[in-house]
Amino acid sequence: MTSALDLAGVLRSAPTDDLLRRLSARQLRPSTVHDAFDLADSLLEPASVRDVLSRLDRTELRLLQAAREPADTATLAERLASPADDALSPVETAVAHLLDLFLLVPSTDGRIVATPDAVGERLDDDPLLSAERLADERPPVVLEAVDDIDREAVDARSSERLYAIVIEVAEILRALEQSPARELAKGGLALPETRRLAEAARIDVDDVSTLLGITTRAGLARTSPDGWVVTAEANAWLASSWPDRWEALTSSWLDSLPLEIVAVLRQRVETSWGEPLREFTLWSYPAGAAWVPERLAAFSRSAELLGLSSGGVPTSAALALFREGAGAARSRVAELLPEAVEQVYLQHDLTVVSPGPLSPALDARLRVIAVVESAGLAATYRITEGGVQRALSEGETADTLRAFLAEISATGIPQPLDYLVQQSAERHGRYRVSGVEPGTPGFPADAVTLVEADEHTSIDTLEVDHALSPLALRRLDGLRIVSRFERDTVFWALSDERYPVVVLDETGISVTPPVRRRPRRPVPAPARDQLREMVERLSAENEGSTETTDRAWIARQLDAAVKGRLTVTISIEQPDGTTSSLEMEPTGVGGGRLRGRDKKSDVERTLPLSHVVAVSSSR
Numbered sequence: 234m235t236s237a238l239d240l241a242g243v244l245r246s247a248p249t250d251d252l253l254r255r256l257s258a259r260q261l262r263p264s265t266v267h268d269a270f271d272l273a274d275s276l277l278e279p280a281s282v283r284d285v286l287s288r289l290d291r292t293e294l295r296l297l298q299a300a301r302e303p304a305d306t307a308t309l310a311e312r313l314a315s316p317a318d319d320a321l322s323p324v325e326t327a328v329a330h331l332l333d334l335f336l337l338v339p340s341t342d343g344r345i346v347a348t349p350d351a352v353g354e355r356l357d358d359d360p361l362l363s364a365e366r367l368a369d370e371r372p373p374v375v376l377e378a379v380d381d382i383d384r385e386a387v388d389a390r391s392s393e394r395l396y397a398i399v400i401e402v403a404e405i406l407r408a409l410e411q412s413p414a415r416e417l418a419k420g421g422l423a424l425p426e427t428r429r430l431a432e433a434a435r436i437d438v439d440d441v442s443t444l445l446g447i448t449t450r451a452g453l454a455r456t457s458p459d460g461w462v463v464t465a466e467a468n469a470w471l472a473s474s475w476p477d478r479w480e481a482l483t484s485s486w487l488d489s490l491p492l493e494i495v496a497v498l499r500q501r502v503e504t505s506w507g508e509p510l511r512e513f514t515l516w517s518y519p520a521g522a523a524w525v526p527e528r529l530a531a532f533s534r535s536a537e538l539l540g541l542s543s544g545g546v547p548t549s550a551a552l553a554l555f556r557e558g559a560g561a562a563r564s565r566v567a568e569l570l571p572e573a574v575e576q577v578y579l580q581h582d583l584t585v586v587s588p589g590p591l592s593p594a595l596d597a598r599l600r601v602i603a604v605v606e607s608a609g610l611a612a613t614y615r616i617t618e619g620g621v622q623r624a625l626s627e628g629e630t631a632d633t634l635r636a637f638l639a640e641i642s643a644t645g646i647p648q649p650l651d652y653l654v655q656q657s658a659e660r661h662g663r664y665r666v667s668g669v670e671p672g673t674p675g676f677p678a679d680a681v682t683l684v685e686a687d688e689h690t691s692i693d694t695l696e697v698d699h700a701l702s703p704l705a706l707r708r709l710d711g712l713r714i715v716s717r718f719e720r721d722t723v724f725w726a727l728s729d730e731r732y733p734v735v736v737l738d739e740t741g742i743s744v745t746p747p748v749r750r751r752p753r754r755p756v757p758a759p760a761r762d763q764l765r766e767m768v769e770r771l772s773a774e775n776e777g778s779t780e781t782t783d784r785a786w787i788a789r790q791l792d793a794a795v796k797g798r799l800t801v802t803i804s805i806e807q808p809d810g811t812t813s814s815l816e817m818e819p820t821g822v823g824g825g826r827l828r829g830r831d832k833k834s835d836v837e838r839t840l841p842l843s844h845v846v847a848v849s850s851s852r
Contacts, residue, residue: 277351303347394540408433413460484559507545631658804847
């Protein structure tokens, strides 16, 4: 028999960091655990065992059946011997994994392993997990294969998605940069935010969560007290080439896939990722019916979005990804993606038509003066006065903007566009916003921001604009007006109402507009890591007084033996200092004495508890 008593000994001796890592893969209730015996009982609870069994492959389940009689690895391999089956994982690897999950318990010297009885009982509960059925069922036969001609057709169908995924993630990042996406208290995006991101990326609402997950795993977005925001790495990603962007998204996605999915794909990556893959996954994980459909559906959808499959059939980039890695997949994708273009068509209606994917640098600069009306292989932009004003505030001039437009235009600069640039440059800086030191002579005591203009009518316009009434503007003279709100707040209020406004620094020089600040939400208290707290608590108890700790450990061992009606080997210290052993089935502990049946003589014995120096399982 292999019981909680044996498992508790393994748990007690495990290093803290190693124990934390191994327990993170198990379903536990840390709040109910107070010592190694509680932890062993929790690991052997039916719900916890069933949960971990559902994620074991066929080899591992067969090993658990084979190890119900203790044996070494070589013997277990012999017990599993069956006709050649490439679909089974190596026995040594499987044993190591089961030991890591505390589903096999090693002997004192580590050579022999055994399946705990509680785990064996759960195996017996499910007819699909019987030793005979696990050994006899053959893997599903592959009834289809995709030849090279079909693969080329699949590549052609998926090529648009290879480009689209990069565009969609880029638009999500820009939407998050403009305004963080609010997260619900229970997790996930609020519906209005989901719709906003879907509209920005021009995707289905149902795909927002998947795409945001891909974006987050690539390190381009994260959660914050303000909601979902972009990371510092996003700018570098946006400036990289189309193939490099795709590789960054796909490599991080691959790293995040469940190990069970990766394991089956390594063996069946060439076949359809639809029903054939589902059948093989269910064969590989006989107890996984609860998770296989859901995880495969999530995998299949994200793979389609990344352009790794079309209609459930993997592309050549997908084969390269799983066989050789992300670098090889990138090389294949670079062959499929169209070359970046350097020139566009400027229209009289201020639209810009790109005949292909613009290089990232040109796209970024064009977005300063234009809004995107349609993204894709042939994108359409529209240049606006607000965009031109923004570019002028960031240091552009009418001449540099004309030079840029002439360089990228295949048809010259239309007259309406040239006129817009010229008029915007002439109007730029009509309103100038600067800070005021409190108490400055000639200013109201609470004035902190000054707005100046060159014409009385310009200040008149600000005074009568009801949209600016929250700023509580007060006129100083014909060309100046002040506010008690900060400079940046005033600037964005005027900018939002499309006034040609610039920001001045302390020396009166025009500077780059400030980043828009948003109200910050309270920082939530970090969630308690109950698993870590439990492991640290157990480690602290083990590091206490050696004598006290050892006596408490022996008492818990004996209690577990009584509870489980186990036969144990008890080491007893004799008056002369020597030690003797007794094989006993304890029946009770109390009053400083241990009672039990001597298994050798089959008589009841009572021993002083203080003379018991060690307890070990009798296997």
